[in-house]
Each structure stands twice: as C-alpha cells, then as structure tokens.
Amino acid sequence: MPHVVTDSCTACRYTECVALCPVDCFHAAEDRLYIDPEACIDCAACVPVCPVKAIVDAFDLESRADELIALNRQRSRELPVIDSKTAALPTAEARRAALGY
Amino acid sequence: MTTMLAQDATVLGACPHDCPDTCSMLVKVANGKVTGVQGNPAHPFTQGRLCAKTSHYQERVYHPERVLYPMRRSGPKGSGQFERISWDEALATIGERWRAIIKADGPTAILPYSYLGTQGIVNGLTVGDPFFNQLGATISERTFCDSGASTAYVMTVGPTPGMDPESLAHSRFIILWACNLLSTNAHLWPFVDQARKQGAKLVVIDPVKTGTTAMADLHLRPRPGTDGALALAMIHVIIREGLVDRDYVDRHTIGFDELSAHVAQYTPEFAADETGIDAEVIRTLARDYATAQPSAIRIGVAIERSAGGGQLVRAIACLPALVGAWRRPGGGLLQLPLWAFPVRWDRLHRADLATPGTRVINQWKLGAALTGSLPLDPPIRALFVYNSNPLVVAPDQLRLQQGLAREDLFTVVSEQFMTDTARYADLLLPATTQVEQDDLMFSWGHLYLTLNRQAVPPQGEAVSNAELFRRLATVMGFDDPFFQRSDETILRESLDWDAPTMQGISMELLEAQGYARLNLPAADVFAPHAEGGFPTPSGKVEMKASMAAGGNFVLPTFRQGYGELQDGSPVPALPTYQPPRESGIRDAAPGARHPLAMMSPKSHSFLNSSYANHRRQLARESEQRLFMNPVDADARGIRSDDLVRVRNARGSFVAVAKVGDDAMPGVVVAPMGYWIASSRAKATPAALNPTVLGDLGGAPTFSDNAVEVERA
Ligand code: SF4
Numbered sequence: 001m002p003h004v005v006t007d008s009c010t011a012c013r014y015t016e017c018v019a020l021c022p023v024d025c026f027h028a029a030e031d032r033l034y035i036d037p038e039a040c041i042d043c044a045a046c047v048p049v050c051p052v053k054a055i056v057d058a059f060d061l062e063s064r065a066d067e068l069i070a071l072n073r074q075r076s077r078e079l080p081v082i083d084s085k086t087a088a089l090p091t092a093e094a095r096r097a098a099l100g101y
Numbered sequence: 102m103t104t105m106l107a108q109d110a111t112v113l114g115a116c117p118h119d120c121p122d123t124c125s126m127l128v129k130v131a132n133g134k135v136t137g138v139q140g141n142p143a144h145p146f147t148q149g150r151l152c153a154k155t156s157h158y159q160e161r162v163y164h165p166e167r168v169l170y171p172m173r174r175s176g177p178k179g180s181g182q183f184e185r186i187s188w189d190e191a192l193a194t195i196g197e198r199w200r201a202i203i204k205a206d207g208p209t210a211i212l213p214y215s216y217l218g219t220q221g222i223v224n225g226l227t228v229g230d231p232f233f234n235q236l237g238a239t240i241s242e243r244t245f246c247d248s249g250a251s252t253a254y255v256m257t258v259g260p261t262p263g264m265d266p267e268s269l270a271h272s273r274f275i276i277l278w279a280c281n282l283l284s285t286n287a288h289l290w291p292f293v294d295q296a297r298k299q300g301a302k303l304v305v306i307d308p309v310k311t312g313t314t315a316m317a318d319l320h321l322r323p324r325p326g327t328d329g330a331l332a333l334a335m336i337h338v339i340i341r342e343g344l345v346d347r348d349y350v351d352r353h354t355i356g357f358d359e360l361s362a363h364v365a366q367y368t369p370e371f372a373a374d375e376t377g378i379d380a381e382v383i384r385t386l387a388r389d390y391a392t393a394q395p396s397a398i399r400i401g402v403a404i405e406r407s408a409g410g411g412q413l414v415r416a417i418a419c420l421p422a423l424v425g426a427w428r429r430p431g432g433g434l435l436q437l438p439l440w441a442f443p444v445r446w447d448r449l450h451r452a453d454l455a456t457p458g459t460r461v462i463n464q465w466k467l468g469a470a471l472t473g474s475l476p477l478d479p480p481i482r483a484l485f486v487y488n489s490n491p492l493v494v495a496p497d498q499l500r501l502q503q504g505l506a507r508e509d510l511f512t513v514v515s516e517q518f519m520t521d522t523a524r525y526a527d528l529l530l531p532a533t534t535q536v537e538q539d540d541l542m543f544s545w546g547h548l549y550l551t552l553n554r555q556a557v558p559p560q561g562e563a564v565s566n567a568e569l570f571r572r573l574a575t576v577m578g579f580d581d582p583f584f585q586r587s588d589e590t591i592l593r594e595s596l597d598w599d600a601p602t603m604q605g606i607s608m609e610l611l612e613a614q615g616y617a618r619l620n621l622p623a624a625d626v627f628a629p630h631a632e633g634g635f636p637t638p639s640g641k642v643e644m645k646a647s648m649a650a651g652g653n654f655v656l657p658t659f660r661q662g663y664g665e666l667q668d669g670s671p672v673p674a675l676p677t678y679q680p681p682r683e684s685g686i687r688d689a690a691p692g693a694r695h696p697l698a699m700m701s702p703k704s705h706s707f708l709n710s711s712y713a714n715h716r717r718q719l720a721r722e723s724e725q726r727l728f729m730n731p732v733d734a735d736a737r738g739i740r741s742d743d744l745v746r747v748r749n750a751r752g753s754f755v756a757v758a759k760v761g762d763d764a765m766p767g768v769v770v771a772p773m774g775y776w777i778a779s780s781r782a783k784a785t786p787a788a789l790n791p792t793v794l795g796d797l798g799g800a801p802t803f804s805d806n807a808v809e810v811e812r813a
Contacts, residue, residue, distance in 0.1 A: 001720050022150060022291045023283065023312075041283050041312065042153035042706070042721070048139050057156070059717045 001058040002040035003047070004068045005033050008054035011095040014088045017046035017055060021083070028082035029075060031089070036076035037069045052099050106558060108133045113141070113615035115553035116155055117224075117535040118708045119217035119246065121546020122288040124151055125615050126158070128536050128556040135159040135536050135557055144616050146267065146547040147288045153706040157717055161517070162534050162560065166714060168516050169561025172529040178506045181524040181778075188562060188572070191528055196576040198511045199236075199483060206479035208237035209460055214467065216245045218488035218711065219532075221540030221553065222449070222595045223588050224566040229487060230661040231451035232570045235579055239481070240455065242463040242660040242799060245494070247437060247545075249405035249800020251656050253414035254436050256646040256672075256797075258422075259636030262441035264397060264433035266547050267624035270295040271431030274393035276304045278417065279328065280401025283312040284705040286546060289399070296431070302389065306331070309702060309728075309770050310763045321386070322765045323376035325698045326407030326681030326805045331383060332416035333678055334372030337364045338387035339423050345391075346425025353633035354422050356645025356675065363675045375680065391424040395432025403702065407805035409679025411797025415646070416676035422642040427630035441619055442543040442550070443600035450662025451583070461666050463799050465792060468497030471504025487515040487532070487566060492522045492777060493710040496790035496801065499752050515569055518714060521777040531563040538565040541592045541611070548619045550596075552611040567591060649674040655799045672797065679796055683807040695749045695807035697733060698768045701786040707774030714776060725780060727756035728763040728770040729810065737810060744781070744813040747771065749806070752788030755781040755813050769810055782813075 009032035018026045018033070025039035026046075035055070046055050058065040089095075107130065114126035125141035138158045142149035151158075171191035176182025202210050213233045219225055226243075233241075254260075269275060269292040282290050297303055297316075305317035306328065314320040323331055339345060340361050350357050369380035369387075376383075390396050398417060404410060418434060426432035447453070462470050462477075469475040471484070484505075495501060505512060505525035514526035523529055536556040543550060559565075564572070567588050574584035586594070596603065602619040610617050621627060637643050648654075652669035684698035703709070706718035713719065727745055739745055741760045746753055747769065756771060764770045771786040790803045 001717075020149060022148075022287065022294065023316075024294075039312075041287055042156060043140070043150035043287060044152075044156035045140055045142075045148070045150040047156075057717070059720045 001065060002037035002069065003035055003042060003044065003055055004037065004058045004061070004072045005035050006054050006056060006068065008052045008099055009033050011089055011091040012052050012054070014051050014092060015082065015085045016049040016051065018082045019084055020045045020049060024081050024083045026082050027076040027079035029079050033082065034072045034075040034079065037073050052096050052101050106133070106555065110556070112554050112556035113552060114138070114536060114556060115540065115542045115551040115615070116151070117219045117221055117540065117553070118154065118711065119220055120708060121286050121544065122147060123220070123542050123544035123546065123549070123551050124155070124288065125551050126151065130556050133557060135162050141615055143614060144549070144551070145618065146549055148291065150288060152287055153718065153721060154708050154712050158536070160715060160717060162536055162557070164518070164715070166518055167560060168518060168523070168529055168531045169563060170531055171562065174527050178508070178525050179502070181519055183529055191530060192572055192576045194528060195513060195573065199577070202482045202511070206482055209239045210479040210482040211236065211238040212462060212470065212481045212484050213238055213241050214464060214484060214486045214491060215241065215488040216243050216464070218490070219535070219566060221542050222444070223540045223591045224538060225488070225540070227449035228566040229570055230449065231454060231583065232574055232579070234451050234455040234661055236577065237456045237459060240459050240461040240661050240663045242461050242655055244463060244465065244655055244659055244799030244801070247402050247405065248655055248659045249411045249795050249798035250400065250402070250414045250436060252654060252798030253411045254418055255656065256643065256648045257415055257418035257637070258434070258642055260440040261629065261636055262438040262548070264435050264629070265430070265621070265624045265627045266435055266438060267292055268430045268627060269293055269397055269399070269435070271625060272296045272395055272397040273301050273431070274390055274396040275301055276306060276390065276398045277313060278306045278398055278400045279404035280399055281307065281309070281311040281313045281702065282399070283316070285401065285703050289546065302393065304386065308765055308768055309700060321378055321382070323378055325684045325700055325768060326409065327375040328404070329409045329413035329416060329678045330367065330372040330375035331378065332413055332420070333364055333367035333676060334369045334383050335387040335390065336360065336416060336419060336423065337367045338369060338384050339391050340364060342388065344388065345423050349425035349428065350423060353630070353635070354642040354644055355639050356643060360419065360644040360675055367678065390420070394424070394426060395429040396421070396424065396426045397432060397435065399435045403804065405795055405798070405800035406803045407684065408682040408795055408802055410795045410800050410802070412673070412677050412679055419642065419644045419676060422644070428628060429631070430625055430628045432628065433630065437545045438548055439543060439545040441548055441602060441621070443597040443602055444543060445595050445597055446658065446662060449595050450657070452657065452662030452664070455661065455663050457665065459663070461660060461663065463794065465495060465794065465799070465801055467491055467495050468500035468504055469792065471507065471510065472500050474500070481510065483511040485513050486522055487569070490520040490522045490710045492520070493774070493785055493787055496787055496792045496803070497751065498777070498784060498788035515566070520710065524778070530569065531561055532569070533559045533563040533565045537563060539588045539592065548621060549616045550606065550611065550619070551616045645674050653797055668799070681805045682793060682802065683791065684805050695809050697808050697810060699747065699771060699786070699789060699806045699808040700768060700804045701771045701773040701790065704772040704774045710774050710776060713774045722772070725754070725756045725775045725785065726759050726772065727810065728759050728761065730762065730764045730766045730768070731760050732766045733769070733810070734758065734760040737812070739810065739812055745810050746782070746813040747789065747808050747810050749789050749808045751791070752784055753782065754784040754786060754788050769808065
C-alpha cells in the first residue's frame with residue numbers, strides 16, 4: 001500500500017518532505033499536503049522528516065486505509081504538485097504543540 | 102570474535118538484497134531490538150530512501166515464521182514438518198552423509214545451489230565458493246541475472262564500469278531499455294529526473310506498462326524478444342543517414358565496415374515487422390539518440406531474457422561508440438558498474454582449489470539435474486541450498502518438485518524462512534538477516550562501497566553464511582586456516598586497498614559515514630571512455646568481437662571463479678538478430694496452441710520471492726495477478742477479477758485476471774515472487790518458464806514463453 005498524508009498535516013504544512021520525494025508525489029492544498037497514491041513508490045524517505053509524523057504507510061492504518069488513500073488520490077488529482085520546500089503555515093507551531101510533538 | 106553490541110544505538114547498515122541500489126541504512130536499536138530502519142540521508146546515491154521491500158526491515162527480522170534453530174525433517178519431503186535439533190547434530194549429520202556420498206560416488210555427487218538472497222563481500226555471491234571448490238563438488242554455474250548481458254557486454258566493450266550512474270543527470274537523451282526503474286532500480290531515478298527537468302528526453306522500451314513507462318516522453322512496446330531488431334535497425338539508420346561520429350569510430354572501434362555491411366538487412370521496415378513499432382518511429386528514435394548528445398542507455402536485467410537477448414546487448418553496446426556518446430559525462434551505456442570495484446575475486450572464489458576437470462551444472466537446469474533428464478554420472482546425491490529459493494525462481498517447477506522429493510537425495514537448506522524449497526530439506530539451517538551480521542557491499546548499480554555493521558545478536562541460533570561455512574569446513578576436516586578467516590578478515594582482504602580507485606578510502610572512513618565513493622572523478626566531469634581505453638583484447642569497442650572466436654561462455658564470476666568446460670558453441674562475431682523462440686505471437690487468437698506470450702517481471706514490493714510472505718508487502722501486491730489486454734481477454738470471455746488458468750506444456754497456475762492496457766495485445770504479464778504454498782493451484786509462473794537458455798552466457802529465456810489462458 002502507498003504512503004498517505006494524514007490529518008496531522010492540517011494547519012502545519014511544514015513541507016520538509018516534498019523535496020525528498022523522488023517521484024514528486026506531493027500535492028499542496030492551502031492547509032495541508034496529500035500524496036498521490038498512484039505515484040508513491042513506498043521509499044519512505046519522507047516519513048522521518050515530518051515534524052508531526054503526519055505521513056504513514058497506509059498499511060498501518062488498517063481499517064482507515066482505504067478512506068485515506070481515496071482522499072489522498074482525490075485531492076492529488078485536483079491540486080498542483082509541490083516539489084520544493086515552502087515556509088510552514090503560521091499556525092504550524094501551535095498545531096505541532098497541540099499534537100504533542 | 103564477539104562484537105560488543107549497544108543496547109540503544111543507531112547502527113550504519115546496508116541493504117543486503119539483490120538489487121543494484123545497495124542502499125545505506127540507519128538501523129535504530131532500542132533495548133537490544135531493532136525498532137526501525139530508514140535510509141541514510143547522507144548517502145549521495147541512495148539519499149535517505151529505501152523501498153517498498155525494506156522500509157520495515159525489522160518485520161523481517163522478527164517475523165513470526167523465521168527459522169531460528171537447526172531442524173530435521175520429521176514428515177514426508179515437502180510437508181514442512183520438522184523437529185528441532187542441535188547445531189552439533191546437524192553438522193555431524195551433514196559430515197556423515199557427505200563423507201558416505203563422496204566415498205560411494207565422489208564429491209561431484211554433491212551440488213551447491215546459491216545466488217544472491219544475501220549480497221555482500223562476506224556473506225554473498227562467493228561465500229561458499231572456497232569450501233565447495235576445495236570439496237571438489239560439482240561447480241554451480243549461476244547465470245541467474247545479467248550473465249548473458251555481461252557476456253555480450255564484455256565481448257563488446259570489456260569489463261568496464263561504463264558510465265557513472267550519477268552522470269545520467271547530465272544526459273540529454275536517455276533510453277531505459279527493459280528496465281522498470283521505479284520498481285527495481287529506484288535510486289537511479291532522481292538522476293534521470295534531474296536530466297528530464299533540464300530538458301532531456303526519456304524513452305522507455307518495455308512491452309509492459311509500468312510506473313516507469315508512465316514517466317516517459319515516449320514509451321515503445323516491442324513484442325517480447327524482438328528488441329534486437331529494434332537495436333539493429335537503429336544502427337542501420339545511424340549509419341545510412343550519416344549520423345556516425347566518424348572520428349570516434351575510427352580511433353576507438355574495430356569492425357565498423359563489417360558491421361555497416363551486416364546491418365544493411367536490418368531496415369526500419371524489417372524491425373517494424375518484427376517489433377510492431379512503426380518504422381518512422383524507429384527512424385526518429387535513431388536520429389534523436391544520435392544527435393541529442395550526450396545520450397545514455399540504461400539496460401535492465403530483463404533485457405537478456407529471450408532467445409536473442411545476448412545479441413541484443415551486443416547491438417546496444419555498439420550504439421554509444423557509433424554516435425560518440427562516450428565523449429562526454431552523461432553519455433554511454435550503463436550495465437553493471439560492479440566492474441569498477443577492485444574486488445579480489447581470486448581470494449573470494451579460490452578457484453585455485455577446484456579440481457581441474459570438475460563438471461559444471463547450470464543452475465537453471467536443477468529440475469533436469471535432479472530427475473535424471475540431464476545425463477549425469479554420478480547423479481546428484483546431495484544438494485546444498487543457501488541464498489536462494491529455486492522452487493520459485495527456477496523454471497521447470499513441476500520437475501524440480503519431483504527432484505526435490507527424491508527419497509535418496511540428501512538436501513540441506515540454509516534459510517531465514519520456511520520457503521517452498523526449505524520444505525523439501527532433510528536438514529534446515531537457520532540463517533541470519535542483515536542486521537545480525539557484518540558485511541561490506543560493493544554495488545552493481547552505483548560507485549559506492551557501503552558498510553553494514555551488525556546491530557543486534559543473531560536471533561535464535563541463526564548463523565551468518567560466513568559462519569556456516571567455517572563450521573562446515575571444520576566438520577569436513579579442512580585444516581587450512583583460510584577456512585576459518587573471521588568476517589573482519591574476509592571483509593578487509595577481499596578488496597585491493599592499494600588500487601587507485603581505493604585511494605582515500607579506509608575502514609575508519611567507512612565506519613564513520615557508512616559508505617565511500619570510489620576514487621573516481623566526480624560525475625559531472627567523468628567520461629571514462631572519452632578517449633577510448635576499453636578493456637577489450639584490442640582496447641577498442643569490438644563491433645566485430647574477437648572473443649566470439651572462443652564460442653559461448655559464462656564469466657567465471659558466475660561460476661565459482663572456474664573457467665574450464667565452457668559451452669563453446671559458435672557465436673556470431675557481428676551483432677545478429679535472433680527472433681524469439683516461443684513468443685512469435687503472430688496469431689494471438691484462441692485456438693492456436695499457445696498463442697500468448699507470457700512475461701513474469703519482478704513485483705514492486707518483493708525481491709524475487711523475498712517478502713512474499715510479509716503481510717505489508719502482500720497488502721500492496723495482493724495475490725497472484727495476470728494482466729491481459731482487453732483484446733485477448735474478450736476473445737476468451739475473461740473479465741477483470743475472473744480466476745484464470747495459465748498453462749503451457751510445462752505446467753499451469755491460477756491467477757486473478759486484470760484486464761487493461763498494462764499488457765499489450767498478445768502478451769500476458771504475471772508478476773513473480775509469490776510462494777507456491779500460498780498459491781491457489783500450488784504453482785507459480787515459474788511452472789511455465791522455459792528451461793532453454795538464451796544465446797549468450799547462460800541467460801534464461803523467461804520472456805520468451807508461449808502460453809494459453811482460460812477461465813479457471
Ligand atoms: S531492495 Fe534495493 S532499493 Fe530496496 S533498500 Fe534494498 S538496495 Fe535499496
């Protein structure tokens with residue numbers, strides 16, 4: 001199963017991950033990122049760099065996997081690719097603290 | 102020597118798998134257990150990335166089905182019933198049985214069988230060679246992967262590392278030929294991608310639609326096994342249209358005039374008829390390849406897997422010289438950069454210990470060798486399998502099962518898991534995973550040495566391959582201290598540290614950063630053959646190959662270092678088209694006996710059969726599928742998700758049909774790696790694979806395979 005971006009990204013959007021992706025599979029919305037599950041090759045390079053651990057292998061989500069893959073697929077179709085880092089959202093630090101990281 | 106292992110640490114590791122990328126890994130240890138792995142972000146080639154196989158390597162280490170103790174068979178062969186015994190008992194049994202066999206039939210009645218389940222200087226390709234050469238066992242010719250392409254490549258350009266993989270970033274035109282980069286060589290992709298982003302054009306030649314072909318500017322789909330016609334027609338066009346770099350050809354090649362006359366027959370129209378690719382497209386490809394300099398060709402392992410695969414590589418290896426691609430960084434051919442490493446093959450194989458005249462058995466013939474269909478005197482009485490799972494990777498699955506079931510065959514298997522092959526063992530020995538052992542890796546996909554340090558103690562009573570052969574040497578009474586060399590000694594003594602490519606590289610450096618690039622110029626200035634200097638007999642690119650005079654051969658690297666008793670059958674000195682043997686596919690209508698051509702490529706999340714017993718990887722790959730084109734599916738009343746039986750005279754298996762454009766008309770695609778024990782009809786695609794070898798270097802012909810499909 002591919003990796004997906006979970007809701008933890010919302011209001012953070014640190015974008016530490018995007019330049020590491022060898023296949024440019026990240027897509028950016030105003031509030032967060034998504035992974036195109038068709039493009040992801042499961043190299044997992046993005047996982048350790050996310051400050052809020054928002055990226056997970058869909059396999060580990062068990063029952064929620066299909067739903068999150070579908071959401072990531074859907075949004076990736078609508079949104080542009082992001083392949084270089086941008087500034088985190090102004091709300092990022094607060095959100096990160098709230099998530100306990 | 103006992104290594105002190107930290108309870109909590111990040112240990113520098115290296116992926117052990119048979120993959121060109123040889124990734125540098127960080128292994129996280131907490132409370133003496135591996136809690137996770139990640140790519141080493143500092144490694145300039147692998148760049149912090151792993152892959153769908155290894156990103157959770159700890160699940161392999163602690164898999165509940167690991168083989169952890171020596172075991173003796175307690176049920177019928179193949180049943181998988183075993184009982185635990187001690188190492189002492191296991192080793193004593195092996196010694197006793199082997200001595201009796203040697204006494205009765207001589208040591209050649211023993212056959213080692215191995216390849217690259219684990220790579221590495223210490224525990225990989227050659228780990229058992231000194232032992233079996235000393236024992237006098239039958240020599241195993243291991244032409245699993247790239248041997249055919251290597252013979253062709255060496256005949257043409259010599260054992261050169263070829264272009265620096267990283268220099269692909271500077272290419273203006275890239276052809277990935279028979280290579281699904283994103284699944285099987287993914288760490289090369291960023292360099293290709295960089296070139297693309299700087300305007301390079303990417304052409305992918307592959308009958309199958311893959312993640313990689315989706316990235317291409319142009320995806321060409323030749324009928325399986327006809328690529329030789331395409332390559333030769335490219336040569337034809339380049340010569341006829343005056344696109345040749347005359348200066349380079351004059352100074353650095355031999356045989357141009359003969360080649361020029363020889364390829365007159367290989368017109369684009371001829372190639373169009375063979376491949377199904379439009380003649381005008383072939384002309385444009387040849388022109389673009391010749392004129393967009395520097396141009397690069399990356400060939401994948403799959404390229405050799407049909408009747409004429411060797412001659413195809415001969416033709417491709419002529420192309421860069423014809424257009425002068427070697428002149429600049431980013432130009433040339435990338436096959437096996439392995440030849441860059443100053444490996445002391447003599448010390449690794451110890452071919453000097455082999456008994457002159459010892460017979461050789463090609464490992465693709467195991468089924469025939471065990472069942473008497475290969476005339477052998479003496480017959481094989483004992484089989485020793487390590488680093489391999491022949492029941493899933495070798496052809497002739499049914500016959501192989503019969504052979505392994507022989508009551509009079511004494512089979513020992515060293516394994517991490519109860520594989521399909523392991524089920525047939527009389528004795529099963531537990532093998533370590535990479536985090537439980539030390540090793541130093543060269544690579545066949547980049548120019549870095551990568552160190553693997555042990556992170557945790559061996560699980561259960563597992564031992565590394567190197568330790569296994571130390572124990573076997575003791576049991577067999579080999580008193581030469583060479584057979585008791587420590588891992589550390591093997592690791593240090595097997596490279597020529599004085600070689601120019603090793604200058605500036607030390608164990609200290611490797612311990613500190615986990616890797617070291619060979620001392621070669623940086624990729625943006627490195628053009629190894631700008632001024633010729635090819636390691637062939639003539640020192641030039643041999644379009645007309647002088648080595649053809651000796652007939653067909655397998656490089657000693659793939660046969661325990663042994664050079665004797667080569668095949669020697671005639672080889673054309675000029676690249677010559679040889680059509681596929683089975684996959685003629687002119688008529689894919691149902692009713693023709695075996696009208697469809699089957700290919701069985703590597704699965705994205707499996708490494709051959711490794712990981713096909715892991716839930717995570719199975720979740721991505723699901724069960725055995727067969728990709729079919731709608732044209733062929735409709736003609737057979739097959740819809741997506743139907744169960745289908747795929748068959749030919751050699752065997753059959755059952756798969757779930759997936760109908761779509763992934764497979765071209767006339768071709769069916771069955772990704773490989775799934776285990777027999779968990780398959781629906783107790784058979785996998787290897788059951789249908791032909792045993793006939795390709796034209797050069799003992800390559801298999803698994804992409805030259807005619808089958809029929811029906812609803813199950
Ligand atoms: S299998 Fe290949 S790509 Fe995956 S971690 Fe190992 S070397 Fe890297």
